[in-house]
Amino acid sequence: MAALRCLAGILSTIGNIYPLCTLIGINGGPQFQFSEAVSFTINCKDQDEVDYYWDRLTDNGEEKPCGWCQDRFGLSWQVIPERLYDLVSHPDPARATAATQAMYGMRKIVLADLESAAASV
Numbered sequence: 001m002a003a004l005r006c007l008a009g010i011l012s013t014i015g016n017i018y019p020l021c022t023l024i025g026i027n028g029g030p031q032f033q034f035s036e037a038v039s040f041t042i043n044c045k046d047q048d049e050v051d052y053y054w055d056r057l058t059d060n061g062e063e064k065p066c067g068w069c070q071d072r073f074g075l076s077w078q079v080i081p082e083r084l085y086d087l088v089s090h091p092d093p094a095r096a097t098a099a100t101q102a103m104y105g106m107r108k109i110v111l112a113d114l115e116s117a118a119a120s121v
Helices: 047-058 083-088 093-104 111-119
Strands: 002-007 010-018 021-026 039-044 068-070 076-081
Touching (some): 039 047, 047 068, 047 111, 093 111
Parallel strands (some): 039 076
16 A cells, blocks of 8 residues: 655655555655665566666766666666676675676676676576
């Protein structure tokens, strides 16, 4: 169940009820800024989905390392392909390290480059 309240066309609160957890966001004005301490992750099924969310979130936002970005409001997101988890935790430590090192050099995660790095070992 999601709850939204708007005041004069500006989002003032947003809440979402999860089992055992309630998230509430409040538009507290300029004295209460977003920080990277609160962020969201979007697990994407493929590169097309990564590109879709990345392009929209970074429009008037800011790209950060390792799949992180901030949207135009300053909220932090990590947009990653689900396959990333398999690659960076590969049973072969050399492949896992190669994928991890490749990720460290990226802003938007490019799955083909991660796959290539892991396969090169």
